[in-house]
Amino acid sequence: MTGAPAAIHTRIEEEVGRLAEQLTELSLDLHAHPELAMQEEHAAKRLTGLLRDDFEVEEGVGGLPTAFRATAGAGSPVVAFLCEYDALPGIGHGCGHNLIAAGGAGAALALRRAAPQLPGAVSCIGTPGEEGAGGKVLLLDAGVFDGVDAALMFHPSDTTMPIRHATATCPFTVEFHGVAAHAAASAHEGRSALAAVIQFFVGVDALRQFVPETSRMHGVITHGGEAANVVPAYTRAEFMVRALTGDVVGDLADRVEAVAEAAARATGTTVTITRGIAYAERKNNHVIAGLVADHLRRQGVPVEQPVLRGGTGSSDIGNVSLVLPTIHPYLQVMDRGTPTHSEAMADAVAAPRAHEAMLRMATALACAGADLLADPELLATARAEFATRGPDLPQ
Ligand SMILES: [Zn+2]
Ligand SMILES: [Zn+2]
Structure with missing residues (x-):
């Protein structure tokens, strides 16, 4: 040349x-x-x-x-x-x-x-x-x-x-919506968005053995509640999945979203998932x-x-x-x-x-x-x- x-x-x-x-x-x-x-x-x-x-x-x-x-x-x-x-x-x-x-x-x-x-x-x-x-x-x-x-x-x-x-990657935001209540006097009336986000992270850990070795799933909790004596009504996590190709990232993102939905169901809360821009x-x-x-x-x-x-x-x-x-x-x-x-x-x-x-x-x-x-x-x-x-x- x-x-x-x-x-x-x-x-x-x-x-x-x-x-x-x-x-x-x-x-x-x-x-x-x-x-x-x-x-x-x-x-x-x-x-x-x-x-x-x-x-x-x-x-x-x-x-x-x-x-x-x-x-x-x-x-x-x-x-x-x-x-x-x-x-x-x-x-x-x-x-x-x-x-x-x-x-x-x-x-x-x-x-x-x-x-x-x-x-x-x-x-x-x-x-x-x-x-x-x-x-x-x-x-x-x-x-x-x-x-x-x-x-x-x-x-x-x-x-x-x-x-x-x-690696290809896809970010998303996971928000849990629960019901606030006094954390001692009327806890039974609350639904904890904190319990949901904790369950979400624990649930993702249960996936780790069953995804391609080169994959990564990582995140942080940016909102974990307001006060120790209030059942948290709102929590928020920023999360990312990475894998060798965009196709695998798409599969992983679906599975991680399913974990978030399951965490919401288990805790009586609701979840909003917003996907960000995927990198190829x-x-x-x-x-x-x-x-x-x-x-x-x-x-x-x-x-x-x-x-x-x-x-x-x-x-x-x-x-x-x-x-x-x-x-x-x-x-x-x-x-x-x-x-x-x-x-x-x-x-x-x-x-x-x-x-x-x-x-x-x-x-x-x-x-x-x-x-x-x-x-x-x-x-x-x-x-x-x-x-x-x-x-x-x-x-
Ligand atoms: Zn950089
Ligand atoms: Zn850079």
Whole structure:
């Protein structure tokens, strides 16, 4: 495979070098102003502000106020770089989305500035609410990804890996409605929503032996009652099921819902179950991931073999990956073994080391994008692989 001329790769590297200070400042600013899913007003404003001189910017695409699409060029093919920028409750950027945002926007800018003569269009899509709110799923449904030939993004990690599997998941909210009463004087008149939610969690534990080993069922009780001397009339749990594929997740979700209904029946309460947005398993495009790996190695970044083993998280990039050729490589920005969704990761993703790595990844993503725009045969190979390969599943 040939890709873009080496001179374009060199120019991209130079453009990333020119952008380095701005991208680092942007990433640190997002890090210092963490915003929860779908509330990322500051981040969306900063990112669109950075892109506006070179791209035509549409804000609030897909009906999501903090989503955006920035486009330069016209026609086909369209290579899109995706940004995530939501933070986590309590620990800020403990998933490092400040790096994804600045790196994705940097890749789009560098590619456009280095090679405006390439056919087709470069796009940067701002995808809010990755942490549970399913921003990409909503944007897919709204047609924001229509016409995109390849979607490229990366995620900070403790290892650099071009490919990784991810589990499918479905979140839901379970609410029990009982009858309040004095917990001593007239307990017999009450119906305890707390007993119901406890029964629900115990009932799910009884399922564990009888589900596929790779499945996960986990949740928290967010409302457990108001006072020790009042039979709780209302309780609420947030729950998630995960499995290798969306089909298995669907089965598990049905079984967990049956447990909730049984818990309600057993305790004389009623239950309301609200399903959230399901995240799909991931189908990496190995052709495009291979390009990124080559461009990382060229810059001296060690790239490790994919490890398709063990537990993983879930992301709405999975839904995109089942619709069009997509990559979501991981980039080492911190010491091996640093847990994700942690304060340690939140510290690591603000360090100079993380930003140096982010700039190399921005270069690699932009170079891979240039390869796809410049070489129709390469894009055809990526498309052919998309048509024939299934999702990446652990061995
Ligand atoms: Zn996360
Ligand atoms: Zn993340």
